[in-house]
Amino acid sequence: MSQGRTGKINYRCPKCLDREVDYDLLFDREENQFYCRRCNWEGNELEILTRYAHYKSQYRDMLKRWTVEDILAKDEDNWE
Amino acid sequence: MFVLNLIHRPELVAEYIDTVSQEGQSEELSKDSVVTESLEIFKLQQEIAHRHNLRTTIQMTYASLYHDDSVALAKAHHGKYGDEIAHTFLGLNCKEFRETYQRRDPAIWLYSMADKKRIVVDSFERFHECFGFYPTSTGSYFMDAELVNFIKQKYPMVKIAVATCFEEGPKVFRHANYSWYTIMDGSPWTAWIPSRKNIHAIAESEEDDIGIVAVPHLSRDLLAIMDNSGDMWGTHPQNIIRGLNYEDDRLPYMYNIVDHYRVLKKYNNGYSYNLVYVGPGWMGKSGRWEAPYRILRKSYEDFIAYYGELKKQEEVVDMTMTEFADWYRREQPRSGPHVGLWKDIAFGTKNQAFWYADSQFRVQIDLKLGGAITDLRPYASKLERPVGAGTAANQDASYPFIVQSRYRAGPFVHYAGEGAIKSCKVRYEGEEIDLSSCRTLGRARREDPYTTLEVKPVTLEFRNLTIKLATTYSFAANTGEIVITRRVVESSNPEARVEVDEFMTSCWGTTEYPEDMSGCLLSIVGKDGRRKEQVYEYLCRTESQPNVSAVEAALPMVQTRVSLTPLGEAVCSGYYEEGYSFAPNLKIGIHTNVGLNEELKTCLKVEQAK
Numbered sequence: 001m002s003q004g005r006t007g008k009i010n011y012r013c014p015k016c017l018d019r020e021v022d023y024d025l026l027f028d029r030e031e032n033q034f035y036c037r038r039c040n041w042e043g044n045e046l047e048i049l050t051r052y053a054h055y056k057s058q059y060r061d062m063l064k065r066w067t068v069e070d071i072l073a074k075d076e077d078n079w080e
Numbered sequence: 081m082f083v084l085n086l087i088h089r090p091e092l093v094a095e096y097i098d099t100v101s102q103e104g105q106s107e108e109l110s111k112d113s114v115v116t117e118s119l120e121i122f123k124l125q126q127e128i129a130h131r132h133n134l135r136t137t138i139q140m141t142y143a144s145l146y147h148d149d150s151v152a153l154a155k156a157h158h159g160k161y162g163d164e165i166a167h168t169f170l171g172l173n174c175k176e177f178r179e180t181y182q183r184r185d186p187a188i189w190l191y192s193m194a195d196k197k198r199i200v201v202d203s204f205e206r207f208h209e210c211f212g213f214y215p216t217s218t219g220s221y222f223m224d225a226e227l228v229n230f231i232k233q234k235y236p237m238v239k240i241a242v243a244t245c246f247e248e249g250p251k252v253f254r255h256a257n258y259s260w261y262t263i264m265d266g267s268p269w270t271a272w273i274p275s276r277k278n279i280h281a282i283a284e285s286e287e288d289d290i291g292i293v294a295v296p297h298l299s300r301d302l303l304a305i306m307d308n309s310g311d312m313w314g315t316h317p318q319n320i321i322r323g324l325n326y327e328d329d330r331l332p333y334m335y336n337i338v339d340h341y342r343v344l345k346k347y348n349n350g351y352s353y354n355l356v357y358v359g360p361g362w363m364g365k366s367g368r369w370e371a372p373y374r375i376l377r378k379s380y381e382d383f384i385a386y387y388g389e390l391k392k393q394e395e396v397v398d399m400t401m402t403e404f405a406d407w408y409r410r411e412q413p414r415s416g417p418h419v420g421l422w423k424d425i426a427f428g429t430k431n432q433a434f435w436y437a438d439s440q441f442r443v444q445i446d447l448k449l450g451g452a453i454t455d456l457r458p459y460a461s462k463l464e465r466p467v468g469a470g471t472a473a474n475q476d477a478s479y480p481f482i483v484q485s486r487y488r489a490g491p492f493v494h495y496a497g498e499g500a501i502k503s504c505k506v507r508y509e510g511e512e513i514d515l516s517s518c519r520t521l522g523r524a525r526r527e528d529p530y531t532t533l534e535v536k537p538v539t540l541e542f543r544n545l546t547i548k549l550a551t552t553y554s555f556a557a558n559t560g561e562i563v564i565t566r567r568v569v570e571s572s573n574p575e576a577r578v579e580v581d582e583f584m585t586s587c588w589g590t591t592e593y594p595e596d597m598s599g600c601l602l603s604i605v606g607k608d609g610r611r612k613e614q615v616y617e618y619l620c621r622t623e624s625q626p627n628v629s630a631v632e633a634a635l636p637m638v639q640t641r642v643s644l645t646p647l648g649e650a651v652c653s654g655y656y657e658e659g660y661s662f663a664p665n666l667k668i669g670i671h672t673n674v675g676l677n678e679e680l681k682t683c684l685k686v687e688q689a690k
Contacts, residue, residue, distance in 0.1 A: 009367075009370055010367070010368075010369050010370070011369070011370055012369055012370070017324075020251070020254065020255050020308065020309050021254060021255060021257055022255055022256060022257060022322070022369075023257050024369075038257070052324060052370075055324055056324050056325070056327075058427060059324075059325045059333075059426055059427065059428075060427060060428025060429075061333075061336075061424075061425060061426050061427065061428045062325055062326070062327060062332075062333070062426075063327060063330060063332060064332060064336075064425075064428075065332040065335060065336065066332075066336040066339060066340070066425040067339055068339045068342050068343055071336075071339060071340055071343045071423055071425065072343055072346070074423050075423065075430050075432070075521050076523070079521070079523075079536055
């Protein structure tokens with residue numbers, strides 16, 4: 001079995017990402033599989049992207065534009 | 081005025097860019113392909129800035145001072161665009177440096193003091209050889225006070241430095257797989273004038289003034305960084321991409337954070353500040369992690385274009401670092417305060433964080449926790465804490481806290497004890513409610529010298545009583561005092577009285593791990609002036625007494641005394657609790673009974689205790 005290499009895209013381990021550790025995955029050519037040297041995660045590109053999508057779901061305002069006016073007005077009403 | 085400092089550097093041996101070496105091939109510093117790519121990125125960054133009519137500060141790295149093309153480029157851009165030619169200690173990890181020093185440490189603050197002095201003189205004199213003058217601005221990820229004091233002594237013309245990365249501490253260390261040694265929590269989030277004793281702390285007088293204006297490396301999200309690694313949350317598009325807070329080339333968050341900093345003008349007499357500093361390694365042709373070059377480049381183009389647009393609208397003033405230092409010295413008070421009420425612009429919640437910093441402390445209040453203090457750095461102690469090889473602190477460049485609710489549990493613990501927090505509990509007929517369980521909102525206003533945080537009243541439901549409790553925090557600038565008022569504004573039973581317990585659970589440290597509390601001193605001071613004291617020995621001892629004038633805790637390891645003093649006519653009881661090894665905190669508190677339209681008003685004071 002030859003050494004793991006950086007894949008064509010240098011993905012980070014999605015499981016480590018969930019606990020906010022950036023750790024590059026290696027790619028095993030024979031197994032056509034990414035794997036993490038820190039934790040026990042291994043998987044294919046689709047599994048990486050699925051986990052990334054879940055990570056991104058924490059950002060409910062990811063595509064929202066908050067302008068100066070929006071921020072100033074945010075949660076300023078309904079105090080009384 | 082909203083000020084932008086836009087900084088670029090010709091790094092030549094850019095962090096992250098040498099991906100070939102990362103794959104296991106032998107390292108070859110200064111190889112042509114890396115130097116060429118790094119310089120091309122620098123040129124691109126400069127071109128983008130100039131295209132949008134923005135001036136930059138060009139920070140010359142060690143390697144670039146030995147690179148004729150970089151020197152020529154800096155001179156040309158200074159002449160044509162008015163960019164400042166400045167100096168940086170970033171980029172030490174280059175061939176020329178290693179040949180001179182036989183060292184591989186990339187971080188100036190982690191060298192011994194003798195080496196720091198040598199590197200300063202070497203690089204400043206080299207700078208002078210290249211340009212015929214000494215730089216007036218410099219920087220690194222961190223500049224300790226000892227280093228800056230030496231620079232000011234040797235090169236007094238220096239006016240400003242990039243002096244810390246805001247809240248790069250244990251969270252960022254972990255995020256970089258425990259291998260990125262920027263462990264430096266505890267500074268202000270915006271420009272400040274540091275103390276001679278400690279770079280994090282804001283100067284309290286002319287004598288204490290270190291002689292430069294300090295600016296943070298990047299302007300960061302004041303809410304997100306409380307529980308997230310700061311290196312995903314700043315005025316740095318590729319950092320935002322690192323945090324995956326984007327979809328393809330759509331990154332509205334990068335505009336949102338700029339606009340939130342514009343909002344902070346409201347609390348700072350019309351002034352706010354942004355620093356943008358993207359190293360060339362973040363825009364490499366081979367991409368950065370998952371993000372392709374296309375997105376890395378476009379994000380920077382779009383981001384800088386936004387500042388360009390703001391400049392056209394006269395909503396931002398681009399200054400070089402030295403221009404900003406001159407302006408800051410003219411227009412801003414030496415000791416602050418700096419104030420920020422930050423609203424969530426990422427997670428889709430109503431969460432808010434309030435930040436306050438002056439020469440006596442930096443305070444973070446989490447409105448989601450009922451307006452509890454969740455981080456407190458006692459600048460009053462002006463703690464001398466040298467870092468680098470040969471020092472006790474070595475890599476740990478953080479300014480110690482005396483409250484940190486995320487590193488030290490805060491309102492929620494497993495099994496036993498209490499975490500570090502400054503909060504309040506309300507009791508009625510055997511029931512107890514901690515305000516940190518009451519999510520709320522805040523409004524801040526500044527009427528110098530006072531800054532007030534008004535906390536939206538929260539509803540407390542007991543079995544036989546429902547009340548509304550209002551909280552205000554009032555900061556008197558540079559006194560070390562916070563007056564905290566808890567007032568019952570509504571009650572289902574106007575005759576009922578609740579016990580309001582204003583308390584602080586404290587410890588000291590810079591990381592998640594406990595430090596030795598042995599030798600801390602707990603005190604209760606009666607109205608008659610008599611004092612009960614206990615030296616901390618982890619023995620779980622408690623003491624209380626009625627009719628007190630103060631409760632105090634001294635933490636000699638951080639040379640800090642903190643006290644709670646009842647104000648007004650209320651007769652208050654006081655107590656302290658020693659803690660034990662499974663709960664290595666100390667606790668002080670003041671309590672009294674309060675009815676409808678009555679209040680408990682206390683003064684929390686932080687001061688130096690040698």
